[in-house]
Amino acid sequence: MKVLVGVKRVIDYNVKIRVKADNTGVETANVKMSMNPFDEIAVEEAIRLKEKGIVTEIIAFSAGPAQCQETIRTALAMGADRGVLVQCDGELQPLAVAKLMKAVIDKEQPGLVIVGKQAIDDDSNATGQMLAALLGWSQGTFANKLAIADGTAEVKREVDGGLENIKIKLPAVITTDLRLNEPRYASLPNIMKAKKKPIETLTADALGVDVAPRLKTLKVEEPPKRKSGIKVKTVAELVDKLRNEAGVI
Amino acid sequence: MSVLVIAAHDGKTVRANVANAVVAAGQMGSDVHVLVAGSSAGEVAKSAAAIPGVAKVLQAEDAAYANWLAEDIAPLVVKLAPSYSHIVMAADSVGKNVAPRVAALLDMALVSEAIQVVSPDTFVRPIYAGNAMATVQSAEKIKIVTIRPTNFKAATGSGSAAIEQIPGAGGNGLASFVGAELSKSERPELTGAKIVVSGGRGLASGENFKMLETLADKLGAGLGASRAAVDAGYVPNDYQVGQTGKVVAPDLYIAIGISGAIQHLAGMKDSKTIVAINKDEEAPIFQVADYGLVGDLFQIVPELTAALDKK
Numbered sequence: 001m002k003v004l005v006g007v008k009r010v011i012d013y014n015v016k017i018r019v020k021a022d023n024t025g026v027e028t029a030n031v032k033m034s035m036n037p038f039d040e041i042a043v044e045e046a047i048r049l050k051e052k053g054i055v056t057e058i059i060a061f062s063a064g065p066a067q068c069q070e071t072i073r074t075a076l077a078m079g080a081d082r083g084v085l086v087q088c089d090g091e092l093q094p095l096a097v098a099k100l101m102k103a104v105i106d107k108e109q110p111g112l113v114i115v116g117k118q119a120i121d122d123d124s125n126a127t128g129q130m131l132a133a134l135l136g137w138s139q140g141t142f143a144n145k146l147a148i149a150d151g152t153a154e155v156k157r158e159v160d161g162g163l164e165n166i167k168i169k170l171p172a173v174i175t176t177d178l179r180l181n182e183p184r185y186a187s188l189p190n191i192m193k194a195k196k197k198p199i200e201t202l203t204a205d206a207l208g209v210d211v212a213p214r215l216k217t218l219k220v221e222e223p224p225k226r227k228s229g230i231k232v233k234t235v236a237e238l239v240d241k242l243r244n245e246a247g248v249i
Numbered sequence: 250m251s252v253l254v255i256a257a258h259d260g261k262t263v264r265a266n267v268a269n270a271v272v273a274a275g276q277m278g279s280d281v282h283v284l285v286a287g288s289s290a291g292e293v294a295k296s297a298a299a300i301p302g303v304a305k306v307l308q309a310e311d312a313a314y315a316n317w318l319a320e321d322i323a324p325l326v327v328k329l330a331p332s333y334s335h336i337v338m339a340a341d342s343v344g345k346n347v348a349p350r351v352a353a354l355l356d357m358a359l360v361s362e363a364i365q366v367v368s369p370d371t372f373v374r375p376i377y378a379g380n381a382m383a384t385v386q387s388a389e390k391i392k393i394v395t396i397r398p399t400n401f402k403a404a405t406g407s408g409s410a411a412i413e414q415i416p417g418a419g420g421n422g423l424a425s426f427v428g429a430e431l432s433k434s435e436r437p438e439l440t441g442a443k444i445v446v447s448g449g450r451g452l453a454s455g456e457n458f459k460m461l462e463t464l465a466d467k468l469g470a471g472l473g474a475s476r477a478a479v480d481a482g483y484v485p486n487d488y489q490v491g492q493t494g495k496v497v498a499p500d501l502y503i504a505i506g507i508s509g510a511i512q513h514l515a516g517m518k519d520s521k522t523i524v525a526i527n528k529d530e531e532a533p534i535f536q537v538a539d540y541g542l543v544g545d546l547f548q549i550v551p552e553l554t555a556a557l558d559k560k
Contacts, residue, residue: 117493133351159487221382246539
């Protein structure tokens with residue numbers, strides 16, 4: 001079975017982001033970019049399925065500017081076999097990405113798609129579910145554990161009250177939650193090998209997908225700041241403040 | 250045009266956050282309907298009809314709706330969608346699973362986790378784990394919106410909306426529910442609790458969380474945790490407060506042994522009063538705390554628990 005994993009290039013999770021002075025967005029120039037952490041978990045899960053002999057080939061998909069090649073290379077260095085980049089320079093929203101993925105999936109016919117449950121930039125948590133809808137496939141979202149057997153996937157999902165188990169028919173889209181696995185680091189020999197792995201570059205036009213944003217961003221602002229508080233010295237002082245100043249206990 | 254709220258429920262009553270979603274929906278349009286899809290969902294429909302601000306409850310019965318599988322619920326919502334200007338769900342694990350599927354089936358954009366309704370087509374939503382706020386405008390014919398419940402205060406009082414039975418759309422057999430492993434707790438549910446006590450890696454073990462349980466029970470508080478504590482296996486995943494876990498905004502949030510990673514702050518910084526107890530006085534959690542206490546939590550927590558007895 002072929003598996004396709006989605007990998008998004010985002011501002012590295014360790015970077016403290018800055019809102020642009022003109023409120024049009026977040027500063028991305030000269031900022032360290034990395035693979036979305038939830039997508040690293042998706043790549044790792046695909047590699048583990050390949051190591052178990054369930055998956056035969058892993059395709060790493062990305063959409064965005066030419067630099068997304070680097071993100072795909074990271075996936076290839078971890079263990080993906082080849083890459084597909086749909087090169088687009090404008091803003092891509094989840095529905096557009098889902099449509100681009102569907103177009104590539106229609107050609108590649110994977111039996112399984114694994115993506116991160118959300119990207120840490122726009123925090124939409126939507127692309128996987130949208131893709132499943134467009135394909136008419138089942139969806140195993142917020143996966144904490146994944147088992148594949150006999151044309152079905154058993155997915156343990158992280159839900160509000162704890163965990164939930166569902167059984168879904170393949171092909172399916174899985175979205176990864178934090179505790180599905182711990183992604184590996186790419187070894188130096190694998191980073192070298194990844195340089196020789198093929199990456200196919202496509203365009204939205206060639207795939208016949210309209211990627212025009214559906215939501216217009218009017219402005220991006222800093223969140224309101226909390227006024228700084230005080231340090232108390234003792235438990236007695238804390239209890240006194242909570243009772244008599246804040247009035248919360 | 251009317252607004253349709255999709256209500257998640259436990260088979261007996263709608264989730265508490267449906268009342269928050271109804272308030273948000275009321276800011277998008279004046280005529281708010283609530284869809285209750287379920288199997289033997291009569292009681293659930295009554296609980297939805299009692300939410301103030303609801304004009305009508307649509308009750309769809311089908312065995313396929315019993316466990317909230319997105320594959321089966323989404324087609325029903327899609328069938329109803331053309332009569333509505335907005336479709337609203339709370340951004341909980343059900344809404345996040347179902348709403349994007351509905352949006353894509355309708356070829357409409359999704360506005361995820363709105364925290365403010367500026368106008369019927371314009372919403373504010375957090376991005377970058379709450380480190381920036383984006384104001385977005387949707388030109389879609391039907392606006393699909395998930396809302397962050399803690400940002401929309403539920404109305405008090407009660408309503409008596411009419412309940413209309415509608416036909417279900419049946420299941421498509423793509424997915425089936427096997428079972429749930431839900432955490433059992435007598436404590437208030439995290440997202441609705443007035444007080445939340447949360448522990449982090451500083452607790453050093455799951456065993457030590459018992460100390461926080463005692464404190465939480467004395468305060469009538471819900472119990473939460475940082476991602477680090479969940480990843481370390483101290484407590485189950487549903488305790489996690491943060492951008493990718495639960496977002497809470499109680500009157501009082503007590504962070505114990507939590508350093509305050511950006512990811513965690515995103516899930517609790519809207520709390521009215523924040524207390525931080527940590528041995529590291531440089532910990533970022535102190536930057537958002539109203540009251541900070543630097544010291545050894547293993548001494549402070551028992552002392553605090555005891556001090557609450559004294560009036």
